Amino acid sequence: GGGLSCVVGEMALAGGFGAEVDLERVPLKEEGLAPWEIWVSESQERMMLAVLPENVEKVLRIFELYDVPATVIGRAIPEKICRVRYRKATVLDLDLEFYTGGPEYTREYRRPRSAATKDLKLPPEPTDYRTTILRLLAAPNIASKEYVIRQYDHEVRASTVIKPLQGVIGKAAHGDAAVVRPLVDSWRALAIATASTPHVTSLDPFLGGATAVDEVCRNLVAVGARPHSLTNCLNFGNPEKPDRLWSFREAARGLGATAKALGLPIPSGNVSFYNESPLGPCPPTPVVLGVGIVEDLRRCVTTDFKKSGDPVVLVGTTQAELGGSEYLRLQKKGQGPPPGVDPRALRAAIDHLLAAIGAGTVAACHDLSHGGLAVAAAEMALGGDLGADLKTTAMDPMRWDLQLFSESNGRWLVEVRKDRYEEFGHLMEGTPATFLGTTGGTSLHLGKGRQWTSLALPVMRKAWGETIPQQVVVT
Known part of the structure; x- marks a missing residue:
């Protein structure tokens, strides 16, 4: 906000200098603007750079190469003053500390009395996991945003090499x-x-x-x-x-x-x-x-499953963290602690997983967030138009809805290239990586002991793909 009136003063004050600006040099979208209008205009797609004098011509040539207008409109000065000229007249001359520093408010802040409890109170476990997963896939925060994405040009100078939608053409899912x-x-x-x-x-x-x-x-x-x-x-x-x-x-x-x-x-x-x-x-x-x-x-x-028979691995640790989850919103009952964050573990996992991706051992990767493991697996299957058979028994004795729908942070679901699985394991040493099953077939099979459910790709795609158009399209 504030256009030149803010950015000039802020950059100068942060550097310990003042600034002089010639408003006549400022490119205008409209003729006849008064000096104060030029100074406070909030026209978009503009940025201010501070450039050493010996580099100005080099910088201008780079902008010219990419057809981006760039103009020198002023200079830094040693005095901590903001001085603005227009048609040889000084229209502003103020002490920079006074002009830009501004007042600092010290307002009262107070934790609300109704702050949410962190006690875990689970809703009754679903009797029909298939229906629960389909309802989650149809939830607005999870459902396909393709209708919205297609309204905008996500190509940037024809250089967007991985798009927002990823996978088989005509069946891509969210990246x-x-x-x-x-x-x-x-x-x-x-x-x-x-x-x-x-x-x-x-x-x-x-x-x-x-x-x-x-x-x-x-x-x-x-x-x-x-x-x-x-x-x-x-x-x-x-x-x-x-x-x-x-x-x-x-x-x-x-x-x-x-x-x-x-x-x-x-x-x-x-x-x-x-x-x-x-x-x-x-x-x-x-x-x-x-x-x-x-x-x-x-x-x-990308996020889409690639090849039948590849191992599927959960990276990270699943906790009983349902607070704020799509699952509890769907159930409209129960409560739980929101997901915790462990930056140290996340940083280590990032290093290991990037090494595995860089080595070429990973075929597909998707983070776990809204809807947890079940939704991440469904989206990877939808994008690749390829099913999977996954078992979560390694997370026992945690209840199955916690295993499938917890939104614990610091987790990814990874399709590992079958012939590189051992190498992937070595690269991930020190970070939890749990084998869940393999890709293949035309359905997503999920199981835990005697509990299991199966969702055919066309059924999932219908639930996932129809919500947003039905909400926003006027027929």
């Missing part, structure tokens, strides 16, 4: 991240992913913020990218109300603590406050976007 190849003469690439955790944040704002960072990192790693940096959009209610400000403060703490533990910078972000109506505030909603570095895009993997 965890997209991958863009910025330079045609390099195999290095950028992975981009997002995560949002309103239901967890409503129960425990600190864990909600931490979970958003955990999930976006897992999304990036799932395609073979090492997380590099984060940004965010934090959507909360009225900060003048102590309980709303407490939720925001805790979520920000969770974001920051987890990012710091993972060594990830958050150089920018956005906060949207006062999202309220007569019915109350919006759910506290941190949205995190992550960027990862792919060293060789030829080693990237």
Whole structure:
């Protein structure tokens, strides 16, 4: 917000300098703007760079090469002053500390009395797991977003090499991240992913913020990218109300603590406050976007099952963590602790799994989030149009609904190349990796001892694919 009036002062003050700006040099979309309009305009798709004088021509040539307008509009000065000129007249000359520093508010924040309990109270175990999984696949937060994705151009200069939808053409499912190849003469690439955790944040704002960072990192790693940096959009209610400000403060703490533990910078972000109506505030909603570095895009993997007979492995540990889960929302009863976050274990798992992907031992990878193991397996099967036979007995004595629907953090479901399984095991030493079964067939079979269920691919695809169009398409 604030356009040039904010970015110039903020960058100068952060560097310990002042700034001089000539408004006549600023490219305009509309003629006849007054100086103050130019200064505060919030026209989009603009960025400010600070460039050493000897590098200015080199930088301008790079922008010209990619048809991006770039203009020198001012310079840094030693005096901590913001000075703005227009047609040889000085229209602003203010002390920078006063102009940019701004007041710091110290508002009251207070934990709400109705803070959610962390005691585990399970609903009755489903008598029909098949129907439960189909209902989860049809839940709006899980169902196919293809109808929405197709409304937008997700190609970036024809360089999006891994798309948001991944798998067999015409049957693709959700990917965890997209991958863009910025330079045609390099195999290095950028992975981009997002995560949002309103239901967890409503129960425990600190864990909600931490979970958003955990999930976006897992999304990036799932395609073979090492997380590099984060940004965010934090959507909360009225900060003048102590309980709303407490939720925001805790979520920000969770974001920051987890990012710091993972060594990830958050150089920018956005906060949207006062999202309220007569019915109350919006759910506290941190949205995190992550960027990862792919060293060789030829080693990237996608979420869809690839080949019949490949082993399927669960990476990470499943806990009895159903708080904020899609399963409890579906059941409309029961409660449980929201997922915890272990940055140290996550960091180790990231290193091991990236090594396994880089070595070529992984055929497909999908993080576990909304809906847990059952939904992750279903999405991988749908994307590859290939079934699997998976058994969760290794997680006993945990109840089967916990095994299938827990949304514990720090987990991935991995299809390992059959002839590289032993190598994969060596590369994952030190990180929990549990063999569940193999790919194959035209149905997803799930079992635990005498309990089992089977879902045919066409039945899952119908449940998963129809929800969003039915909600948004007017017939």
